[in-house]
Amino acid sequence: MPGKNTQTSALSGTIMCHAMWARDGRELADFYATALGTKVSQTYPDEHGNEAAFAFHANGAMYLFYSSASYTAPVWPEQELPFHMDFVFDDVEAAEKELLEMGATKPDHQPGGTYWTVLLDPSGQPFCIHGSH
Structure with a gap:
């Protein structure tokens, strides 16, 4: 077959960690840890020995949140996002209510219609929530 690569690759990686930056890494780590039912x-x-990154494990993955004094939230939807996270909840309406109580906000722009809801985490980064239909 033309163009077929017959060499065996040594690449077969696994994602070890999902890392994000925020002005307050601890606040963001606590937010997402709570959303995923765990703790930092x-x-x-x-x-200098100061706490600068905060981690937790959930569903077989590690999540790491760094504090950065120079962090600025993306201007969404005007700016494209390099990535975002999507979460599934059995009761998406109850989850949305709790996430908003925890410090998330709900922007007016909702491109998902009835399929998903966009929220902004406490650092201003968009994430999506879905029901588990």
Whole structure:
């Protein structure tokens, strides 16, 4: 077959961690840990010994949140996002209510119609929530 690569690749990686930045990494880590039903379990210091990154494990993945004084939230939907997270909840209406109570906000722009809802986390980054139909 023309163009077929017959060499065996050594590449077969696994994602170890999902990392995000925010002005307050601890606040964001606590927000997402609560949304996923867990708690922050690890902290990592910066070069001066100050807590700078906060992690937890959920559903076989590690989530890591860094504090950055220079962080600015994306201007969404005007700016394209390099990535975002989607969450599924059994009761999406109840989950939306709790997430809003925890500090999320709901922007006017909702491109998902009845399929998904866009929320902004406490750092201003969009994420989507879906029901588990």
